[in-house]
Amino acid sequence: MSIRLISALIAVAPFAANAQSQLNMTQGVSEISQRVYNLHMTIFYICCVIGVIVFGIMFASMILHRKSKGHQPATFHENVKVEILWTAIPFVILIGMAIPATKTLIAMEDTSESDVTIIVTGSQWKWHYKYFDRDVEFFSLLATPQEQINNRLQKGENYLLEVDRPLVIPTDRKVRFLITSDDVIHAWWVPDFAIKKDANPGFINEIWTKVETPGVYRGQCAELCGKDHGFMPIVVIAKEPDEFESWLDEQEVIAREAKAEEQRLLALSMSKEELMSLGESVYLGNCAACHQPNGEGIPGVFPSLKGTDMVLNDRDAHIDIVVNGKKGTAMQAFGAQLSLRELAAVITYERNAWGNNTGDLVQAADVNQFVNR
Amino acid sequence: MSTAAGEMTHHDHHHHAPSGLTRWFFTTNHKEIGSLYLWFSFIMFLVGGSMAMVIRAELFQPGLQLVEPHFFNQMTTVHGLVMVFGAVMPAFVGLANWMIPLMIGAPDMALPRMNNWSFWILPFAFMILLGSLFMEGGGPAFGWTFYAPLSTSYSPDSTALFVFSIHIMGISSIMGAINVIVTVMNMRAPGMTYMKMPMFVWTWLITAFLLIAVMPVLACAATMVLTDKYFGTSFFDAAGGGDPVLFQHIFWFFGHPEVYIMILPSFGIVSAIIPAFSRKKLFGYSSMVYATGAIAGLSFLVWAHHMFTTGMPVGAEIFFMYATMLISIPTGVKVFNWVATMWRGAISFETPMLFAIAFVVLFTIGGFSGLMLAMTPADFQYHDSYFVVAHFHYVLVSGAVFSIMAAAYYWLPKWTGHMYDETLGRWHFWCSLISVNVLFFPMHFVGLAGMPRRIPDYALQFADINKIVSYGAFAFGLSQLIFLWVVIKCARGGERAPMKPWEGAEGLEWTIPSPAPLHTFETPPEVK
Ligand SMILES: [Cu+2]
Ligand SMILES: [Cu+2]
Numbered sequence: 001m002s003i004r005l006i007s008a009l010i011a012v013a014p015f016a017a018n019a020q021s022q023l024n025m026t027q028g029v030s031e032i033s034q035r036v037y038n039l040h041m042t043i044f045y046i047c048c049v050i051g052v053i054v055f056g057i058m059f060a061s062m063i064l065h066r067k068s069k070g071h072q073p074a075t076f077h078e079n080v081k082v083e084i085l086w087t088a089i090p091f092v093i094l095i096g097m098a099i100p101a102t103k104t105l106i107a108m109e110d111t112s113e114s115d116v117t118i119i120v121t122g123s124q125w126k127w128h129y130k131y132f133d134r135d136v137e138f139f140s141l142l143a144t145p146q147e148q149i150n151n152r153l154q155k156g157e158n159y160l161l162e163v164d165r166p167l168v169i170p171t172d173r174k175v176r177f178l179i180t181s182d183d184v185i186h187a188w189w190v191p192d193f194a195i196k197k198d199a200n201p202g203f204i205n206e207i208w209t210k211v212e213t214p215g216v217y218r219g220q221c222a223e224l225c226g227k228d229h230g231f232m233p234i235v236v237i238a239k240e241p242d243e244f245e246s247w248l249d250e251q252e253v254i255a256r257e258a259k260a261e262e263q264r265l266l267a268l269s270m271s272k273e274e275l276m277s278l279g280e281s282v283y284l285g286n287c288a289a290c291h292q293p294n295g296e297g298i299p300g301v302f303p304s305l306k307g308t309d310m311v312l313n314d315r316d317a318h319i320d321i322v323v324n325g326k327k328g329t330a331m332q333a334f335g336a337q338l339s340l341r342e343l344a345a346v347i348t349y350e351r352n353a354w355g356n357n358t359g360d361l362v363q364a365a366d367v368n369q370f371v372n373r
Numbered sequence: 374m375s376t377a378a379g380e381m382t383h384h385d386h387h388h389h390a391p392s393g394l395t396r397w398f399f400t401t402n403h404k405e406i407g408s409l410y411l412w413f414s415f416i417m418f419l420v421g422g423s424m425a426m427v428i429r430a431e432l433f434q435p436g437l438q439l440v441e442p443h444f445f446n447q448m449t450t451v452h453g454l455v456m457v458f459g460a461v462m463p464a465f466v467g468l469a470n471w472m473i474p475l476m477i478g479a480p481d482m483a484l485p486r487m488n489n490w491s492f493w494i495l496p497f498a499f500m501i502l503l504g505s506l507f508m509e510g511g512g513p514a515f516g517w518t519f520y521a522p523l524s525t526s527y528s529p530d531s532t533a534l535f536v537f538s539i540h541i542m543g544i545s546s547i548m549g550a551i552n553v554i555v556t557v558m559n560m561r562a563p564g565m566t567y568m569k570m571p572m573f574v575w576t577w578l579i580t581a582f583l584l585i586a587v588m589p590v591l592a593c594a595a596t597m598v599l600t601d602k603y604f605g606t607s608f609f610d611a612a613g614g615g616d617p618v619l620f621q622h623i624f625w626f627f628g629h630p631e632v633y634i635m636i637l638p639s640f641g642i643v644s645a646i647i648p649a650f651s652r653k654k655l656f657g658y659s660s661m662v663y664a665t666g667a668i669a670g671l672s673f674l675v676w677a678h679h680m681f682t683t684g685m686p687v688g689a690e691i692f693f694m695y696a697t698m699l700i701s702i703p704t705g706v707k708v709f710n711w712v713a714t715m716w717r718g719a720i721s722f723e724t725p726m727l728f729a730i731a732f733v734v735l736f737t738i739g740g741f742s743g744l745m746l747a748m749t750p751a752d753f754q755y756h757d758s759y760f761v762v763a764h765f766h767y768v769l770v771s772g773a774v775f776s777i778m779a780a781a782y783y784w785l786p787k788w789t790g791h792m793y794d795e796t797l798g799r800w801h802f803w804c805s806l807i808s809v810n811v812l813f814f815p816m817h818f819v820g821l822a823g824m825p826r827r828i829p830d831y832a833l834q835f836a837d838i839n840k841i842v843s844y845g846a847f848a849f850g851l852s853q854l855i856f857l858w859v860v861i862k863c864a865r866g867g868e869r870a871p872m873k874p875w876e877g878a879e880g881l882e883w884t885i886p887s888p889a890p891l892h893t894f895e896t897p898p899e900v901k
Contacts, residue, residue: 022834023818025754040751047741055734058712062730067652067719073877074717077654086709087702094698097748102691104750109687124527149830151436159435161832184523185617187682187757191823196753198683200618201522202611205684222682222757222825224516226527227443230828298443300510300530328526328612 026191029213029238033194035104043097050093108194111206114176116169122179122186122199122221124330125228125289129167132178136251139337140165141285142231146293149231161218166235170244171211179205183330184226190219190234198223211238226330227301228289262340262364269363270341272348279349282342287350290330295354302330306354315351315360316370322347323370335371340364398493401485402891403470408788409492410467411781415857417459417499418774422850424452429846432839437830445829446514447506453517457635458542459499461769464777465638466491466549469577472784473553475882475889476571478562478898483555491548498541505531505538516827518628519594521609521620525601536599543588543595550584553577562881564900568659571880573641575662579669580637583630586673591627594620618683625676633672636768637665639736639776640707643729645880646783647711650726651718652877657710664703664710671700681752690749697747701740708737723875724798728779731806732772739767742817757827760820766813775805778856785863786870790888793863801859804852811845 027037065071117132130137143162147153156162169175179188181199189196193209211217219234239247270278284293290302297304310317322343325333334343347362391399400406427448431439440448470488474481482488506512510529513519524532557578561570570578597620600606607613609620640661648655655661677685677693685693711733720726742764746752755761778801785793815838820826824835831839873883881900885893 022822023838025751025821026823036750036754039748040745040754043745043748043751047744051737051741054708054712054737058715058730058733061712061716061718062720065651065715065717065720067721071717071719073651073653073719075653076717077656077658077714079657079713082713083657083660083706087706090702090705094701098695098698101694101748101750105690105694106687108750108753109690149437151438155435155833157833159833160830184527185520189757189823189825191754194750194754196682196756198618200611200683203616203618203684219823220825220828224446224520224523224827226523227446227514229446230442230825230830298510300508301443328610330527 028192028194029211029215029217030193030209031212032104032108032209033192035100035107036194039100039104042100046093046097108207111176111208113174114208115173117176117178118167118169120167120177120179120188120199121182122188122225122232123182123332124184124226125221125232127163127167127188127232127234128182131248134248134252135255136248138165140167140235142233144231146284158218160231161220161233161235163233163235166216166237168237168239168244168247169209169211170241171214171238173241173244174208174210176206176208179207182332185223186221186225186232187223188219188234189222190217190236192217192219193236196222214238214240227298231289258339265341266365266368269361270344272352272361275345275348275361276352278342279345279347280353282338282346283349283353286334286338287346295350295356305350305356307356311350311356312358315362318351319343319347319362319367319370323367340367340371343367399489401481401489403474403482403485403488404788404889404891406482406488406492407467407469407471410463410470413492413495414460414462414464414467414777415860417455417463418853419857420503421452421455421460422853424448424455425846426850428452429843431829432831433843434840435831435833435836440829442829443511443514446516446827447512449827450513450516450519451502451506454502454513455499456769457517457631458539458546459495461635461773461777462546463495465577465580465635466546468573468638468642468777468780468784469549469553471788472882473556473574473577474560475787475885475893476574476880477557477560477565478881478894478900479556479560480892480894480897482552483560484552487548488552491545491552494541495545498538498545501534501541502538505534508534518621518624519598520624521598521601521617524598525609528602532602533599536595539595540592543592546584547588550581550588553581554585557581562894562897562900568662569900571641572644572655572658572661572665573638576637576639576641576644576665579665580634583634583637583669583672587627587630587634590623591631594623594627597623618680621680621683622677625679626673628679629676630669630672632765632768633668635773636736637669639732639773640665642776642780642783643711643732645878646725646729646779647714647733648718649783649875649878650723650729651715651720653714653718654879655710656713656716657706660706661710664706667703668700671696671703675700678747678752681749682756694747694749698744701744701747704740708733708740719877723782724793724795724802725779725783725875727799727802727806728775728782731802732775732779735767735771735775735809739764739772742767755820757825758820759816759824759826762826763813763816763820766816770813771809775809778805781856781860783875784882785860786874787882787887787889789864789867790870790886791863791867792870792874793859794867797855797859797862801852801855804855805849808845808848808852812842812849813845815841815845 025037025040027034119130121128127140140163143164144160148155179197179199181201186199187196195207195209197205197207215238217236221232291297291305295306305311323335325331341364344362344364344367351358351360508531512531513535515524515528597608601608607615609615609617644655675697678697746755782798819835819838824831870887872886
């Protein structure tokens with residue numbers, strides 16, 4: 001009975017795949033992903049056929065050869081011919097499966113002659129993208145608000161699969177990704193490209209794709225990377241090549257202007273209100289995952305920032321650890337991730353929130369000294 | 374050997390039976406130690422099971438409801454560790470303790486004092502592990518695979534306790550394995566040649582060699598994590614010239630044989646039960662033995678199939694793909710042999726047989742998904758998704774755990790002297806069978822649809838299936854309480870069990886009274 005139920009389930013699986021909620025592997029949007037899908041379905045059907053035969057014989061004997069029907073047991077317990085046969089047949093099937101698998105694998109691992117190269121760096125819990133030979137790089141963070149995660153707001157359509165700044169790639173071009181990590185191991189997984197590659201700290205992995213259709217493709221980190229492993233999604237937008245080129249140019253201009261603007265604003269001081277409100281939003285977006293919204297951290301894992309010696313008394317050390325991080329710990333260098341104003345704001349915020357009330361104001365110029373060190 | 378034999382005669386003269394706790398603390402009797410192991414493993418099964426319930430309750434719907442992500446990670450980690458090292462492995466050692474001497478006609482295990490020791494360090498290992506959950510910063514939260522550097526620079530302070538508990542578990546397993554090997558090699562009754570040994574003895578003998586080969590490797594991995602974290606070495610830290618992927622190679626060099634450690638004894642159990650209830654000899658006994666040996670040998674050559682996404686050279690990927698595919702051949706031989714054993718038998722469906730049949734089918738389904746996982750290009754999609762979670766729960770829960778339950782029902786009459794309640798046993802079986810499939814089958818679908826494993830919260834398109842899975846989990850968890858009830862009821866009384874309660878059963882264990890007296894085969898039986 002049970003087995004019939006299971007084989008029924010297996011039998012409906014491919015049909016169910018067409019139903020509303022996705023039940024099967026995606027065919028994806030590249031030639032490779034299509035080949036991977038075909039390979040997956042081929043093995044799946046082979047397994048189904050073997051399953052039907054083996055379980056079929058087993059069930060037949062459970063129905064025909066039961067004691068309650070008065071069946072007398074036979075006495076055979078060996079048959080060399082049969083045994084050789086059922087060793088040899090699977091071997092042949094395996095060879096049949098290995099051939100397409102090997103071909104696809106070799107194609108997947110051939111990263112030569114790429115048109116665009118992007119360096120992908122994972123860190124707890126965000127992705128950083130840098131376009132090789134171009135002045136464009138940015139971090140990509142989860143965009144789903146905490147209120148949705150904590151069930152205080154209705155969850156949006158792309159709940160947990162949305163980021164503030166998606167990666168943009170061209171269609172019809174061979175895009176090569178160089179994947180690495182700044183802290184623990186992460187894995188960059190976009191099912192529609194059939195790409196999953198580990199981001200190993202200190203080493204660089206290569207993988208490529210050639211997307212055929214423009215669109216938005218979503219994925220997630222696939223390797224357990226600590227507390228917020230479930231909250232570091234990947235969003236890739238594939239654009240037509242010329243659209244992509246103009247996007248890239250535009251990004252370069254924006255980045256250049258932002259830098260100039262930052263230098264221009266260095267001399268300007270922000271008011272306490274400005275610093276505190278900007279600081280709070282930066283804190284919640286970048287620091288609260290570890291140090292918690294209330295600043296108390298997680299004892300034994302992430303330190304509290306409430307009333308600690310550094311936060312209350314040592315302004316320089318405070319700026320330094322935020323800007324440059326601390327090697328070998330989860331505390332990253334935020335100097336490259338945030339603007340000077342944001343850094344100043346978040347440090348000010350930490351020194352005055354949760355009853356820390358030091359009254360200190362940290363300005364962009366103060367932070368700048370540590371960045372240039 | 375001479376000392377072991379001396380110890381045994383000494384034991385015989387006294388027939389002392391200290392009562393109360395000391396009896397259990399100081400016992401060197403293989404049956405009592407076997408029972409200790411089995412009860413311990415059942416308690417751990419419930420502990421690990423309650424952690425699974427926490428996990429499934431959190432995953433019942435999208436959003437964070439019950440636990441924090443950091444605690445969730447501790448639950449997945451400790452659930453895995455408890456189930457592997459606390460539930461499945463000790464259950465098999467318990468069965469080995471009880472049954473191997475009875476099956477080969479030996480009076481006890483060869484090294485009874487070491488036997489006592491190897492059991493009694495286990496509860497302490499788990500007290501340390503479970504206790505670390507209550508430390509500041511929590512217990513291990515890096516997955517049961519404890520990949521570096523998440524388990525080194527980025528792990529909570531309790532990591533040292535985790536490492537020590539792994540060491541103790543390893544020592545316990547190694548001692549258990551030594552005991553099995555020495556017993557089987559030296560204490561077989563006259564006439565019990567190797568090729569006459571029951572399959573359970575064979576599979577355990579091979580398992581024991583696997584254990585001795587790989588538990589030290591696990592201990593090394595754990596020690597290197599310890600020194601990397603606390604003593605400034607950089608085995609797994611690129612900044613110091615190490616390599617985080619090295620950890621995975623070492624871990625899976627242990628880890629892959631480990632999965633066979635958890636399934637070979639199952640093969641032995643099922644190879645005893647299916648012939649018994651088909652009333653027909655096991656088909657292809659010698660090919661079963663060779664297949665077990667082949668699986669054990671190949672298990673050392675396939676470890677990197679857990680690591681296809683780490684960025685290996687293509688040549689290595691191809692090698693590990695082929696080697697992994699090869700394993701399906703001896704495994705297939707076993708399945709075909711079981712089916713051929715049933716073919717034209719006279720089959721009856723008592724609870725042990727029901728579990729054994731379910732084992733064959735569900736384990737094979739796990740084998741199919743394993744074969745799919747072996748195909749490297751497809752593995753890039755399956756890896757670290759719920760498809761893998763479905764795969765290894767099919768082989769470990771509806772595989773290893775079902776076989777352990779089959780074994781328990783099969784030998785309970787011998788252990789307790791009473792027949793278990795067949796109606797309750799069937800209830801347990803059908804509830805478990807249905808719920809285990811509701812629990813694990815849909816996981817294949819969410820995995821294929823792109824849900825990563827080890828996440829406390831998920832995107833909305835995975836919601837429907839996760840709800841079904843959670844219902845299955847709760848039902849499966851509750852079903853195991855029926856088992857507890859059956860066992861307690863059977864231990865306390867019931868219909869008297871004859872010497873050989875199963876018509877078609879074969880083996881020396883059925884030539885002694887039920888319940889098996891404390892000392893058996895003091896004079897070795899003669900095997901024809
Ligand atoms: Cu992750
Ligand atoms: Cu493996």
